[in-house]
Amino acid sequence: MIAEKIYIKTATADEAISMAYAHKDDFCYLAGGTDVLVNKYQGNKESKCLIDITGIAELKQVTITDTHVKIGSLVRLDDLKKHPVLQASFPALIIAAGEVASPMLRKTATIGGNVLCENRCSFYNQSEWWREAVGYCLKCEGDVCIATGGKKACFSKFVSDTAPVLISAGAQLEIADFDGTHIVDLETIYTGDGIKPRNLPETALILNIILPLGHDFLIVFKKLRPRLAVDFTSLTTAVSTDKHGNLRMVIGGVDPKPVLIKGRVEGNREDYIKSALQKTRVVDNDFYSRKYRRDMIRVFLEQSFEELMR
């Protein structure tokens, strides 16, 4: 009567992927699980098979080459600060990781899990009963987006705090699947579709997050939330400059994907802000209103520019 459940612990990436294929109709990888298991508890996504990948030692390393630092996808958020190279070259990443959820969750949640954190919406992150009562939104097989009063697109918000910083620093992902490994720019995995916010196959496994060294990134990270702990973001910004004069603005929490705007240090900042406001699709699906979060995009970007130029 009650559906059978399976729990598989894996020791290597290859094994995990093999298991994923063996159960590809109804499975989910489980890293820290702080996102997956809450969604499972609420019935947002219930998988018959959980493939626990936390036993894969090779994904828990931080390795350094002359040109890159590779962060294993299973490095826990709380552990990032223990790596001097990250402290020295990407302090904003440490700050961002330190603002995810709460200290206890950061001791379990992984960097890979955070960049793949499922999009959230006030009308989706609810129990099954609640979603039935509200009439099911697009993200859970309904017909319309309830947050927007009936649009035919899903605007669930992208809530990773680390991904905007990583994207601002030109991060790439090393991804493994049955057909081998490949490397993609982090921002390219995000679709902008709130229903399926990432274009990765379900079986794909992030092995490493790769950050370039030697670019002298300066990154300012900001997060809007009602409380100083526990809360998901209502708006995240990461604005970076590098030694080449590149300016990258990444905005999270206000669109189904992290919105990236590229510019130059000497460029017109007002144009960048207008572009950010134009590209982000903020809806009323958060503690704060749509209007306020839009207003804060400007405030955060202006403050970030100011801090970077000091």
Add this chain to the structure above:
Amino acid sequence: MKQATFYINGKKHQVIVGEHDMLSDVIRNKTGLTGTKQGCSQGSCGACTILVNSEAVLGCITPAMRFEGAKITTIEGVATAEGLHRLQELFVEKGAIQCGFCTPGMVLTAIDFLQNNPDPTIDEIKLALSGNICRCTGYKKIIEAVTDYVKETQHNKNIPHRQPGPNEAPNKIVGVSRPYIEATRKVQGLADYADDYQVKDALHVKFLRSIYPHALIDHIDKSEALKMEGVRYIATGEEIPVTFGVLPISQDETAMAIEKTRYVGEIVAAVAADTEEIAAEACKRILVKYTPIKEFLTIDDSINDIGPNQKIHEYGKFNNNIHKKAELRFGDQAQGLKDADVVSKMSFAFEGINHGFTEPHAATAWWDENGLTIITATQVTHYLQRALAKTMEVPLSRVRVIKPYIGGGFGGKGDPFPHEIIISHIARKTRKPVRVCLTREEVFLNNHGRHPSKMNISLGADNDGYLKVLDADIAIDGGAYGSFGVVTSYYNGVLLQAPYKLDNFGFKTIRVYTNKPQCGAMRGHGAVNSRFAVESLIDDIAHRIHMDPVEMRLKNFLDSNTLTVGHYRITSNGSRESLQTVADQSEWANKHGKMEYGHGLGVGCGFFISGSALPIIWNELPQSTVHLKVDFDGRVLITSGANDIGQGSDTMLAIIVAEVLGINMDKIFVVAADTLLTPVDLGSYSSRVTFMAGNAAKNAAENLRTEISSAIATKKGIEASELNFSEEKVFSNDKSIELSWLDAIEILTANRGAVSVSGKYISPKLGGDFKGSGAGLSPSYSFGACVAEVKVDINTGHVRLLNVWGAHDCGRALNPMAVEGQLEGSWHMGIGQALSEEMRYYNGLLVNNNFIDYKIPTTLDTPDIHTNIIETMDPEGPFGAKECGEGAIHPVIPAIANAIFDAVGIRITNLPIKSEDVLELLKQKSVLTDQMAE
């Protein structure tokens, strides 16, 4: 399912676990180690924290299978044969434990943190604990406990033990800070809460809840659900048709919806099954056919004629959804407002808020030869006994209600609840014990929290700052049922007649039914929002007449030993001392109005009842009765119906009895809140327990002392009045007779055996002879004041609360540490209502029904709190004591808003104070300033 091995607290456990079971479920349900608590099941409260292979994890979102074979430490494994872990001792000694539900998680989180960071700063400690929600303490004493541990272990600073007991001077009982008598049990995870009780062969209940706010139930098809293996019973509304409610005049609820539903989330059916999982699955297979009808979701919807639509309740003769109109007037407010030199009139709006106690509602019920027994998380064993007898249609003598340890209440466990009635019914039908534990979402749906409200209030004063007139027009949104709402309606108004002298005062409150979860009593019941309004208006008038707001309040305070306009008898009154204390401590005179733009200080005052002088159910019983029994071994057993919900009332009773008898606390035992064993006490609401149960305990102890004195007098041939009780001795004035306590008891019990006595408290006759005069009547009132310091970010509107200085007149602090804890918890809860908490609805559906989206302040959101106890020795309170658990919440919220005014010149009229509202008001002010400049 598979067999798995865990090494928990050094012991090997081989248990059968489900493949997707969470670790905290396995630990609680398969190994019986229920010290690990579950408050949210979403990793957002920290109560389930355990150590796995020496690292802290949140058990509620950790798959058990991940850690098969692991070494696990639960709270039960922290203490050793040598005794408590020193951090546990400090939690006990510093008063860091109130309800104790968060304590296991808090202790283990701290232990984990300290093993990696043994010498942290206070800020680092706050950060480390920021994922652990405590609703009782305001975190202050928890942080102090951890800080002291660090001082002791890292800086060789000796933290003196605070262990009252055998070594304590026995003539110092009242007025000495001491831990709760059960604190050591709580800190080890050994205290059993409602869901910790394992009654064998119990069925598990889950509920099917309405998905419509207002709908006719056309048909319920249980057939598919009943076919499921393991489903034992499915109950629907018509099986329990008798209505109930905490107030005799609001018996408007049935345990489950009958014929129609009145809010989204109302229980429509209940499934009892062998497991929770089966019951939950069966709920999904029940088909309910509804016909939705016009819903009423706002005050405005419900206050007006509703046309051809169906009312929420067929109640009242008018075609609207008004539940109650309460109005009292003293003097002519219209004329008073005309005559006043200055009038401030504002409109206010407040969102509803929830108690947010960390322990979800849980209960187990069964029937046997003695009738019904229910173990349940309740603040009102007595009223629940009545409600169960009524709805089960059995005599009162066939119902036994047992209150176990309670993980916080704050009013939210102060009504009889549908789940308690439903499991009692199913237990009778199935002849099996039946248990239920609500999810956090269900706790929010149960609600009974603070009413959303709107009010227009006018306050008039003369140019010298003396208040002349107050007129309040209030509307409150009661949700679908009555609960305490009639009382709330009155309290919104009547509790404005103090702490200031006001001869011309009137109010009208309308409570409406809406199709939302019902509202009821919550800490500071009824008057928190209207107090906010009045304190804001006073601040406004002070500003307009260029008078210091502290000075203006000092001018207007009522005196001690006086009557208010509505015939409240004010006896002890520490308003003045409270306000002066926080003003001095905050350096008000040097800072208010004198700091840079964006930085402000604000003040607020308040008062509250020390128990309602009138019982809810009119009868001739005393409001509290306490029994004492002493036997040959010298132990004194207190039995009391008072409900300790984490506020420390068991300890309070023990202190009072020990003081009167002159014996140590270790000779006192308390059995409380079991309707079979303990005499009637009306329950923990309206801040009545210290005053009423405390007085009853004092009366009982005095009666026992009389019995002992008489026995000794007879035996020794001395006047009983010559005898004294102190330092565990009974001695005559001339010391010619000096008996140890045991010798005295030997004389008492000779040829008689154990002696039992009774004590009682009955409130004096109070109040005027006008209709409505009983509302808010109390034998005593508490008073208090707060100053808040804020910084406002003018770019984002974000308000950062830096400091709260609070002072509260509790009459006398029987246990100063416990009083501080109540005050700090009250201020913390007020901070939440001020800055972040609200219940948000979408078409009647509660959107933020969890601890992620309902924003209880964390350690990082809680400012430095500076606590002051003001003692005024109430003439009728036990040893001078009066309430301290609710009133303190009143002044803190307006103090924050008034600080914002001081910082940036905007007047806050809506709660919570959201950054975006602050920003909008700043913009409006800027536009206004620009226009005026032009």
